[in-house]
Amino acid sequence: MDLSRFTAQHPPPAPPPCTRLRWRNSALHSSAIENHTEIQGKSLTVTRTSGEQFAELIKTPRADNAVLHGPRCPAVRGTLCLTGHHLIFSSRRKEGGEELWLLHANIDCVEKRFVGSLGTIVIKCKDLRIIQLDIPGMEECLNIASSIEALSTLDSITLMYPFFYRPMFEVVEDGWRSYLPEQEFELLSSVTDEWRLSCANKDFSVCPTYPPVVIIPKCIDDEALRKVAVFRYGGRFPVLSYYHKKNGMVMMRSSQPLTGTNGRRCKEDEKLINATLRPGKRGYIIDTRSLNVAQQARAKGGGFEQEVYYPQWRRIHKCIERFNILQESLIKLVEACNDQSHNMDRWLSKLEASNWLTHIKEILTAACLAAQCIDREGASVLVHGSDGTDSTLQVTSLAQIILDPRCRTIRGFEALVVREWLQAGHPFQLRCAQSAYSNTKQKWEAPVFLLFLDCVWQILRQFPCSFEFNEQFLIMLFEHAYASQFGTFLGNNENERSKLKLTQKTMSLWSWVNRSEELARFKNPLFEANSLVIWPSVAPQSLQLWEGVFLRWNRPSKFLDEAQEEVLNIINYNRELQAKVNALRRQLAELETDDRMQENLTDSTPVRAPWLRGSVDLNENPLLPS
Amino acid sequence: MEHIRTTKVEQVKLLDRFSTSNKSLTGTLYLTATHLLFIDSSRRETWILHHHIAAVEKLPLTTSGCPLVIQCKNFRIVHFVVPRERDCHDVYNSLLQLSRTAKYEELYAFSYNPKQNESEQVKGWQLIDLAEEYKRMGVPNDYWQLSDANRDYKICETYPRDLYVPRTASKPIIVGSSKFRSKGRFPVLSYYHKDKKAAICRCSQPLSGFSARCLEDEHMLQAISKANPSNRYMYVMDTRPKLNAMANRAAGKGYENEDNYSNIRFQFVGIENIHVMRSSLQKLLEVSGTKGLSVNDFLSGLESSGWLRHIKAVLDAAVFLVKAIAVESASVLVHCSDGWDRTSQVCSLGALLLDSYYRTIKGFMVLIEKDWISFGHKFSDRCCQLDGDPKEISPVFTQFLESVWNLMEQFPQAFEYNEAFLLQIHEHVHSCQFGNFLGNCQKEREELKLKEKTYSLWPFLLDEQKKYQNPLYSPDFSPELTLLEPNTVSFNFKFWRNMYHQFDRSMHPRQSVYDLIMNMSEQNKQLEKDIKELEAKIKQKNGQPDAVILKEHQQSAHPAPVALKTPPCFKKEQPLIPVNDAVRTIEGSNTADNRYSEFMEEFSKAEPAVVSLEYGVARMTC
Secondary structure, eight states, X not given: OOOHHHHHSOOOOOOOSSOSOOOOOTTSOHHHHHOHHHXXXXXXXXXXXXXXXXXXXXXXXXXXXXXXXXXXXXXXXXXXXXXXXXXXXXXXXXXXXXXXXXXXXXXXXXXXXXXXXXXXXXXXXTTSOEEEEEEESXXXXXXXXXXHHHHHTOSOXXXXXXXXXXXXXXXXSOGGGTSOHHHHHHHHHTTOSSEEEXXXXXTSOSOTTSOSOEEEETTOOHHHHHHHHHHBGGGOOOEEEEEETTTTEEEEEOOOBOOTTTTOOOHHHHHHHXXXXXXXXXXXXXXXXXXXXXXXXXXXXXXOOOTTTOTTEEEEEOOOOOHHHHHHHHHHHHHHHHOTTOOHHHHHHHHHHHOHHHHHHHHHHHHHHHHHHHHTSOOOEEEEOSSSSSHHHHHHHHHHHHHOGGXXXXXXXXXXXXXXXXITTOOHHHHTSOOTTOSSOOTTOOOHHHHHHHHHHHHHHHXXXXXXXXXXXXXXXXXXXXXXXXXXXXXXXXXXXXXXXXXXXXXXXXXXXXXXXXXXXXXXXXXXXXXXOOOOOOOGGGOOOOHHHHSTTTSOOHHHHHHHHHHHHHHHHHHHHHHHHHHHHHHXXXXXXXXXXXXXXXXXXXXXXXXXXXXXXXXXXXTSOO | OTTOSOSEEEEEXXXXXXXXXXXEEEEEEEEOSSEEEEEETTOOEEEEEGGGXXXXXXXXXXXXXXXXEEEETTSOEEEEEESSHXXXXXXXXXXXXXHOOSSGGGSGGGTOOOSOOHHHHHHHHHSSOHHHHHHHHTOSSSSEEEEOTTTTSSSOTTXXXXXXXXXXXXXXXXXXXXXXXXXXXXXXXXXXXXXTTEEEEEEOOBOOTTTOOOHHHHXXXXXXXXXXXXXXXEEEEEOSOHHHHHHHHTTTXXXXXXXXXXXXXXXXXXXOOHHHHHHHHHHHHHHHTOTTOOHHHHHHHHHHHOHHHHHHHHHHHHHHHHHXXXXXXXXXXXXXXXXXXXXXXXXXXXHHHHOGGGGSHHHHHHHIIIIIIITTOOHHHHTTOSSOOGGGOOOHHHHHHHHHHHHHHHOTTSOSBOHHHHHHHHHHXXXXXXXXXXXXXXXXHHHTTHHHHSOOSHHHHHHTGGGGBOTTOOTTSOGGGGSOOOOOOGGGOOOOHHHHTTTOGXXXXXXXXXXXXXXXXXHHHHHHHHHHHHHHHHHHHHHSSOHHHHHHHHHHHTTTGXXXXXXXTOSSOOOOOTHHHHHTEEEOOOGGGSOOOGGGXXXXXXXXXXXXXXXXXXXXXX
């Protein structure tokens, strides 16, 4: 049987005091959940303070006698309330306090229909759950539906929940300051002095989508850097993405060069990337577009590095799909997963038609290739597609997970997300605006980050002991990337984030996650640091549908959860026993030492070191390696 | 031995099955009387039992030699390149002879000697006692009795001697009914549900043609329904697709006419026949064996093979049966055409869902002995033990194991045994190393004197049962688990990689949570023992009438381990447990195992000496 999913899953979080409804929006954070009177108090204040903005949107703030149908739960009758940022449903039951808190931002799509005067609203969420609300009264129902629609599609970022959210926990560590580029550079400069921090972009004038400080080769001055930026799409000049300590090889990322049809070149660009090569060595450029697409890009002013000007580099094209193709893929996949009536042939053909696993394979393959060039070929690598904000980041971040054990720890992974996704300018706001149920299909929406997480999950499944985090951690990141009370995933790049003053006005996700109470839920009990490079299998037989995300709301998981608990019990019991054996052994040794001392006092035979006998005795213990 | 033309060929290459660059190991090929053995340059051995060989194929000569592809019944596929064509030809011909056995007596089981003495051999065969099993179910009782009608295999050659029938079914009824059933396989008891007083019965199709009826057979069914005091209606499940059953009518066979039988509910459940299953598996293997397979080709191949659809159909049928018994307390009569393929699948899976005993290691053996071996599933024909009609080969039993595996995936704590147990049984169904699965029915087995001349598999599996125990098994953690209610929605069925790619290591997860937990729970038992020993030793020490020590001890023992000071001899925590080596084997892996790109094949340099690479996998112990 396949147990790998259990590692990934987690000890179910300690049930909140009122647990019968488990579908609380996890975007609501748990200390708040555990004290829901306080939450209600707070959300009331929120409604008051932001009342002006939202009051006109909420025509009917409350509906009694509504019925909620959640996934895999019996229908519950209760009261529905709308606040500026939440849809709240509390059951009638006085005791037990069954409640559903749903962040409006988590709502992907609202559908309504009527049977007589009974209206039904179907709410499809970005975390893929579907809930249904029956609301008596046509007018109330219409009002509520339109309010939800309006509140879930607010135009202004500053009206979003993170700007109103006040944490109910003590902030021990400010997540906004947890992973600064300066700290990353410090780590780097302890092993090499060939790189420097450049502040050329401190006012975002060189590259609007890069962070203010970036790491570039030491021999390149800021002036040259500006010239390179002009030569690269969106100003995204090559920067350091990863330094492989084992052999000093590096991975850089950028956007496509603007060679155009007449084959422009830029000496500074050549100099910059050549600076990363050892004398006489070749490097690899991994272009995440097919050769065809790359060639077509020249007509629009883009292009690719030409052999004549980059003789030391070998270009490899590894096509990874982008934008609406990915969004379509997600929509099809979720549609297939949500229909339980499919017969086997239909299910398999829908799974195939979604192409989701094909994308997973493509991305993983490209990442493995990059890692292989670095680790096995001892060559430096430059990765780019066209913009350098999507497939490029998938490849560079996954390659690091394969190569660098640090990225498989919780903090290391968080640092990776900050470095390779947030600071690197993956446009989260655009890409994660809608999820699988969106009707308004916009070109810029794409589950690029979800695909990345899925790829990480695939590797985690194949190396279930090599990751400090579990599947729940990845699912949590997926949820927060789409809807969150934290400011971390707001905005499209550091430039926008600094304009929004997120660090002052919102809370960082990491401030919450990195508290020991939360971390406990995300830790993989089987983790054993593995300093090796981990090469995943990308054979189709080795890839699996990520059930924790895509079938999460569609199948009962009771037996799987219980089995997971049993796994935990065995591990914990093992630890307990080991500790006890150690304690007893020490105790025994102590007793024996005392024996010896006694003997030595009374006996005048030549003294043998007491600990010698002690350890000999211990070696007889069957537990110790002989 | 006379078939072996050459016993040893050197400089043979073993190709990686999925590599596009013809990565290979070089070594020596040996042929023995029972096995083919390949030893590569790093002394790693690959043993292939001749009986496991399903097909040998010689491919056209290449520059590097003569390729020889061997496909095994356990889904191992090896691809050799023999430098000289003559050698290849010799090996090929030898293997053709060796893998095709004409007589049972030439099978490995008759020469296999596990160094058991005679009484052990006899005891081994007595391990599974079906009379005992029927007693456990609660028969004979007021409604069911043991019939001696088939004592001498007179009524039905392919049934066992001991059969349980309703008390009201007299011998003339039995005889009459058997004459109306294909191959004489009249309705008999397969499983009795004590609480519901309902029975699973099995038989073959009636010889009804378009209009024939048989009063005795009608009485027989009535006797079965009357033997159930809880519900006088019974279900008759024809496990075939309706079309097939109707076609059979033209040949004088067919299915029960509801009008002729009182109180029956007739139902088709649509499992395809052995021929469809055979070609389905063939397609599946073709797809999964493709080099450089894309995800879409894999999924569409999986779909067009129909394999998972068939597995789902089998489980759906079992679920239908179980509902009839558990919900309606109705007895069910199951048949297909001859009642030894689909009927065995559905009856045994139904019993497995109903009765947690069959989810124990011993119980599973009993289930296989009862519903498969004793009721005459034609193992010899279906697994091609002897050189025979290729149209008789069919993976019916493999499908049963796969259905069980699917249940294990859904109910990880409900089974005492694990996947390795299923794989091992599958291995031996085809190995012909033990007597259990030889032959097509009990009569044949008795004639072959298997119990004297061969050994039973089960005691060997029991001996190494530690390997087959599910560490998560919890026999009574949930009362509702007596009855398993699997969800047969399509997405719950997955490709069984560990069966069809069990020898393709590069496709498997590099670290197995399952193995880890298995070792850990094993280790826990050892630790518990050690704690007892240590405590005893400490107690003994404390028993010494030495006041000082006693005082010392109280100090250290009572304020809990936390208060323990580290004695001078322990500068560091003692490393715990050699078992750890096994438990904590951390693996990286080898890029060469995985084909990321054709381009990669250019990277043919030696592996850098980062980690010691063994079997293409880096091992590190911590």
